[in-house]
Amino acid sequence: DSGVTQTPKHLITATGQRVTLRCSPRSGDLSVYWYQQSLDQGLQFLIQYYNGEERAKGNILERFSAQQFPDLHSELNLSSLELGDSALYFCASSPYRGMNTEAFFGQGTRLTVV
């Protein structure tokens, strides 16, 4: 158990809908990262927050947004969903600003868009 909690574990929704994925980082970790894992794209970095502020952006679509709350949990919002958004979404946390030291991953949320 990495100490990072993601909910829900599975989500099935229709195209055009909006969903929210939730991540609770390890106790004391200030950085939260979101990754998307799909068969054709592999692991893609989406976005990072550090202590409530957006710190880095990767290949995140405009239809996607995220935030980190004062209690350090984070939410990833996906809207106007398309079939191609079906993927495993991982949250990771780190005690540091960067994950290039060590990061701890949650078990992921599997999103299926039908």
Add this chain to the structure above:
Amino acid sequence: AQSVTQPDIHITVSEGASLELRCNYSYGATPYLFWYVQSPGQGLQLLLKYFSGDTLVQGIKGFEAEFKRSQSSFNLRKPSVHWSDAAEYFCAVGVYNTDKLIFGTGTRLQVFP
């Protein structure tokens, strides 16, 4: 641009056999290097990491990796594979002075009894 290449998409070995998973990186300076493992239905778990110093790094579960600057490689090895090692393995490079961690496409390991 930085990149990580794992040339083997899928590897099959017999239990008890030795294992080597290949990883090559492209980066202008000495990178931070990592190997992560993802078991079915699980998140990624860090196996080992290299930042500097001894180029042979020991990790958890009996894994080790060797950093070879001349070959831009960071191959993962295990002398004797166990059935529980069946998983997907990701090599990653951390870019110094940034927050970026770039993953390879992964190698799926299958272990036969």
